[in-house]
Amino acid sequence: MDEDSRIAAVEDVPADGSFLFTVRDGFDTEEAILVRLADGVVAFENYCPHWRDIRLDKGSGATRRGDELVCEKHGATFESDTGACTYGPCEGAVLEELDVTVADGAVYLTDDRYEFEQQGPSGDHDLSSGGRIGFSGQ
Numbered sequence: 001m002d003e004d005s006r007i008a009a010v011e012d013v014p015a016d017g018s019f020l021f022t023v024r025d026g027f028d029t030e031e032a033i034l035v036r037l038a039d040g041v042v043a044f045e046n047y048c049p050h051w052r053d054i055r056l057d058k059g060s061g062a063t064r065r066g067d068e069l070v071c072e073k074h075g076a077t078f079e080s081d082t083g084a085c086t087y088g089p090c091e092g093a094v095l096e097e098l099d100v101t102v103a104d105g106a107v108y109l110t111d112d113r114y115e116f117e118q119q120g121p122s123g124d125h126d127l128s129s130g131g132r133i134g135f136s137g138q
Contacts, residue, residue: 001101005109005116007034010102013041018061018069020046022122023098023114029122030114031055032098033062034107035069035080041107043100044069044083049093050076059121069095 013019018033031046033056046062048054048071056062056071056078063070068077068086076088083095099111109116 001103001106001108007043007100007107007109007116008119009106010036010041011105013107014061017064018057019119020057020059020061020121021119022117023109023111024117025114029117031122032114033057033069034100035062035064037081041100041102042081042083043098043107043109043111044078044095045098047096048073048076048090049085049095050074050088050090 007021008019013034013036015036018035020031020033022029022031032043033046035042046055046057048056054073056069058072063072064080067080069080070077071088074088076085076090078085078095083097085091085093098114101108101110
């Protein structure tokens with residue numbers, strides 16, 4: 001595997017959360033998350049299908065409740081293995097999956113649409129989100 005496409009070690013992906021990273025598509029960057037499953041790892045774009053400009057998280061990766069990811073802006077829930085929305089205003093929609101592979105204990109980006117940019121957020125989060133309701137329990 002190409003080290004430039006290495007996202008993280010599998011052990012760095014939390015079993016009870018997600019791992020946030022940034023990818024590049026030409027001049028644009030987008031955020032994505034890794035989710036650890038019982039039989040591997042899956043990656044999704046870090047955006048809610050309800051409002052594409054809204055991230056699932058608040059800057060550190062999406063909240064996970066059992067086998068579901070939670071959009072912290074309006075409480076929609078998504079199956080952590082398929083990305084299918086099971087509750088909320090975007091019920092029936094599906095998170096956009098990115099192709100990744102696991103080799104030698106690490107996760108690599110194999111999606112031809114993107115280049116791996118960095119671990120963590122892209123840095124351009126919506127600063128107006130303070131007025132929206134959060135569902136993280138905090």
